[in-house]
Amino acid sequence: MTLALLIPIIFMPKKLLSIWKKNIVDEDELNAAVTWAYRLFLDREPENNYVVEEKRKKLLTTREIRTEFLSSEEYKSKNQPLCHLPMSGNEPPLSIEFTSDLREIFAHIKTVWEKLGKTEPYWSVLTCERFKSEDITSNQDDFYSSGKENVETFFATLLRNGIKPADYETCIEYGCGVGRITAALANKFSKVTAYDISSSHLRIAREYISQSNLKNVEFVLLSSPEDIRLPKTDVVYSVIVLQHNPPPIIQFIIRAMLRALNSGGVAFFQVPTYRLGYRFSLREYLSSDIKREDMEMHVLPQKEIFRIADEEDCRIIEVLEDGWAGIAHGERSNTFLIQKR
Numbered sequence: 001m002t003l004a005l006l007i008p009i010i011f012m013p014k015k016l017l018s019i020w021k022k023n024i025v026d027e028d029e030l031n032a033a034v035t036w037a038y039r040l041f042l043d044r045e046p047e048n049n050y051v052v053e054e055k056r057k058k059l060l061t062t063r064e065i066r067t068e069f070l071s072s073e074e075y076k077s078k079n080q081p082l083c084h085l086p087m088s089g090n091e092p093p094l095s096i097e098f099t100s101d102l103r104e105i106f107a108h109i110k111t112v113w114e115k116l117g118k119t120e121p122y123w124s125v126l127t128c129e130r131f132k133s134e135d136i137t138s139n140q141d142d143f144y145s146s147g148k149e150n151v152e153t154f155f156a157t158l159l160r161n162g163i164k165p166a167d168y169e170t171c172i173e174y175g176c177g178v179g180r181i182t183a184a185l186a187n188k189f190s191k192v193t194a195y196d197i198s199s200s201h202l203r204i205a206r207e208y209i210s211q212s213n214l215k216n217v218e219f220v221l222l223s224s225p226e227d228i229r230l231p232k233t234d235v236v237y238s239v240i241v242l243q244h245n246p247p248p249i250i251q252f253i254i255r256a257m258l259r260a261l262n263s264g265g266v267a268f269f270q271v272p273t274y275r276l277g278y279r280f281s282l283r284e285y286l287s288s289d290i291k292r293e294d295m296e297m298h299v300l301p302q303k304e305i306f307r308i309a310d311e312e313d314c315r316i317i318e319v320l321e322d323g324w325a326g327i328a329h330g331e332r333s334n335t336f337l338i339q340k341r
């Protein structure tokens with residue numbers, strides 16, 4: 001850098017220099033930026049000064065603030081489908097190993113979710129600070145109303161494709177969690193059967209459905225892969241569930257969901273279909289002990305879903321880009337609308 005350029009930078013006021021670096025150093029300015037990020041990205045005020053200060057302590061640049069808010073579950077759930085191009089088309093194939101022996105993987109996923117359901121049941125569904133246990137009482141209405149919005153998206157997708165929701169009576173929700181979407185589905189269909197791998201999530205879902213005075217919901221706890229034998233149904237619905245399972249399990253569940261459909265029935269489910277750098281090796285997965293109790297994020301490529309649909313005599317009606325699994329480049333999540341012939 002020449003001296004002529006260096007001199008103005010040395011004498012530049014601290015605030016101006018920080019903007020030039022996109023690094024906000026002034027505390028008030030940073031508080032204001034975080035507060036405005038709540039308004040711009042989440043369409044609401046921050047809960048309190050404490051949450052603003054917590055974010056201020058960890059977010060030091062405009063880019064960090066933007067990334068934090070754009071990748072939050074709350075932003076994603078309020079802004080679906082996100083308008084971005086997840087892939088350039090030049091991405092390489094993914095190395096994914098499949099197996100038919102699912103018992104050990106399934107048992108591991110069950111342990112992770114049982115634990116999450118005991119510690120942070122709502123936050124484990126939508127990973128957003130205000131759905132943490134200490135704050136859930138004041139935010140429970142927002143939590144459950146986000147489920148209504150998800151069902152509205154489902155119905156809009158049906159109608160856009162000339163499919164009449166009124167023709168359907170029975171619905172399976174796969175991976176119902178704490179019933180965030182179950183109640184909204186129960187208001188639309190005569191009978192909903194809601195499955196989950198975690199008894200701790202199901203306990204809360206049962207309570208919520210009973211408080212909501214809904215009598216048309218049956219809950220089923222899944223204990224092993226053999227339990228994923230789903231009864232005949234008109235509709236299968238599943239979002240933000242498959243992504244937490246390794247590819248061999250995702251593949252198995254999708255087949256079970258499509259197999260369960262009555263003729264003319266539809267499956268509407270979300271699954272990440274590509275992530276740059278993702279790989280799945282069974283041996284590595286079973287032997288690794290890193291972060292084994294964390295929520296995992298996996299991928300099943302589109303071609304596998306198309307193949308299963310074909311084998312189960314189904315037709316792909318629509319593939320939506322949904323942004324549920326992140327918005328980084330090279331990260332693609334899709335919601336599929338698939339109909340049984």
Ligand SMILES: C[S@@+](CC[C@H](N)C(=O)[O-])C[C@H]1O[C@@H](n2cnc3c(N)ncnc32)[C@H](O)[C@@H]1O
Nearest residue numbers: 113125175176177180196197198201239240241
């Ligand atoms: C992120 S939560 C989503 C819950 C619900 N779908 C929603 O959107 O509100 C994921 C849920 O899927 C359940 N789950 C994860 N893997 C599963 C599997 N293989 N079979 C059934 N449920 C599963 C978890 O126990 C958890 O309740």
